[in-house]
Amino acid sequence: MPTPADTLARLRAAAPLVHNITNYVAMDVSANALLAVGASPLMAHALEEVADIVRIASALAVNIGTLEPAWVDAMQLAVDEAVRAGKPWVLDPVGVGATPYRNATAAALARRRPTVVRGNASEILALAGVAGAATKGVDSTRASSDAKETARTLARELGCVVAVTGAVDYVTDGTRTVAIANGHVMMTRVTALGCATTAIVAACLAVTRDPVDATAHALAIMGVAGEMAAEQAVGPGTLRLHLMDALYQLDDATLRARARISE
Amino acid sequence: MPTPADTLARLRAAAPLVHNITNYVAMDVSANALLAVGASPLMAHALEEVADIVRIASALAVNIGTLEPAWVDAMQLAVDEAVRAGKPWVLDPVGVGATPYRNATAAALARRRPTVVRGNASEILALAGVAGAATKGVDSTRASSDAKETARTLARELGCVVAVTGAVDYVTDGTRTVAIANGHVMMTRVTALGCATTAIVAACLAVTRDPVDATAHALAIMGVAGEMAAEQAVGPGTLRLHLMDALYQLDDATLRARARISE
């Protein structure tokens, strides 16, 4: 079974092209996180080219944070092409639970065979239709452990891997569940780090076939880098700064020593 | 009368959801500033959901920086819903004075009963229709004191609070005028800090009812954080970095000691 260090080494060797259809807030930090860790990011959303981009990319990340109809059309076209071409794709249902439009969009995308769905606890509960799961905007109001069982059910229902991120992250295909206990609470004070994590999940899926492993490795990479950054940070400004450096500097030995993945 | 420290404490306790319909340049720094200071940002602009978002948010910030017709429609829908629901909303008329389209859009929004209008001197003069007030793009060509009297007239005309920011900031409802003498000139070399300030005004309006006080407190918070950042900065890169940390670290004692608000 490959380790996070194996995935990271392969990612850096391959520098996979990751196609992102993501929200405006997340674009800068997602592109920078992908470049820092060793992938090659591309943001493109025009109906005129998204299918072409999917065909040259190694993975696709779709994020509904600042959704609007034209972008949702492009997302659907891109994910259908990804499924057709056998490329992995990740859904980040940002803020699902907040509005009917967001709920309908997330549900429609989730039915289009994502490889992985990644969200916070509120989002995973809302996507699964759990009553009273409404998010507070895009920040979770629930602990990740509250959504662990729901994630398993949702994974079986959608036929994909579901990742709930939080103090502890859970990754499940409905049968096997892996917990990742890395990261730092100050990461919640930097915008779009969840979105950037989704982008890194896509990058790892491009180089590690098993989607539970690939997702767990991505979360460990982001979590360990976040811990390294937090050790040098006095606030969210320096946290984001050092996180970008840590994704770049992260080496095998550190990742092996610090990744806390348990089945 | 509440102090800036009272507003900051309430903001951090409540972590109000702030809905932003803002420009592409400002999204990252606005979301990060809101998270750093203790609020919960959400960016959403689709006609299909803006009214729903306003209903779950505690305040709305509308910024015309990278306006286009579809976004302006969403702004109008959102602000009308905010007025209907009694939620505070802030208008940032970025670059008004630069083009007829921008002038018409800013004027139409300003008539829709904003709680606060925040702009630089050129923008406030242009919004008030002062001849020869044309901005140089989005940067002011005038000192804030040049727009102080115009701000008072405009506040009475629009029936709202008007804030002119610059070396000294002025906040007025047309009768009462408060001056805030915080901040640092290097802040003008970091993009969208005015926009981020507008977002923090919205956050403060969510927790402090009087809009003159709430706005003055927001400007003092941003100004003091900017001064703290400038003490550690050697250029605009480090200024923005430390500003995010300072918004997070800012404590009661420092805010009380450094806020320079005068009636």
Added chain:
Amino acid sequence: MPTPADTLARLRAAAPLVHNITNYVAMDVSANALLAVGASPLMAHALEEVADIVRIASALAVNIGTLEPAWVDAMQLAVDEAVRAGKPWVLDPVGVGATPYRNATAAALARRRPTVVRGNASEILALAGVAGAATKGVDSTRASSDAKETARTLARELGCVVAVTGAVDYVTDGTRTVAIANGHVMMTRVTALGCATTAIVAACLAVTRDPVDATAHALAIMGVAGEMAAEQAVGPGTLRLHLMDALYQLDDATLRARARISE
């Protein structure tokens, strides 16, 4: 013949308004780079105002990174107005070679008389129609020297200046070719620094009439600032941070001592 230090001094004295129609990923870093170096950035893309903005701006930068039809229409309107008004404009054909839509858009814009086209080697080769030049998304797969001769041919064909950036940058009008050997390889790990460079080229064109000189000076300014930043950086996070400070701090003596421009 003016030196890079002359151009920088004029830029800081004039603080030219630079109109950017650029991609979502690049907006923040481009605006910050322009402000740091001393220019006044403005981002605007609505058909309703782009021509008006061009008329008040000193230069225009057009970047197709996250293109879509409505934005391409605005780009065409803006560049036609720039040509009509005799304002310099720069084309950044991001990712040309990746999709037919991107190829058609870049080709159509390139025919509209840009003052300068700036791209990486893959992009310049693709724009020139060299077979097999397809880019890997937005990152170059080729060395800049591989595109040096193609750039000369393309410059003659388009009647403009072409800049190929990479380990060594080449700037040519088809007859005269200048090489700039500044910069640092870690700059490729920060998103949109090429786009920010394009924006600085536009700023320099606003103050230095000869487009080969202006472009070479812009590339030297960005390259020297990048080297200064790299000396303090341990990864792409700190590189971007210190780059913004270096653009602000860069002085005549340092620029004279470090700029490596050769005919």
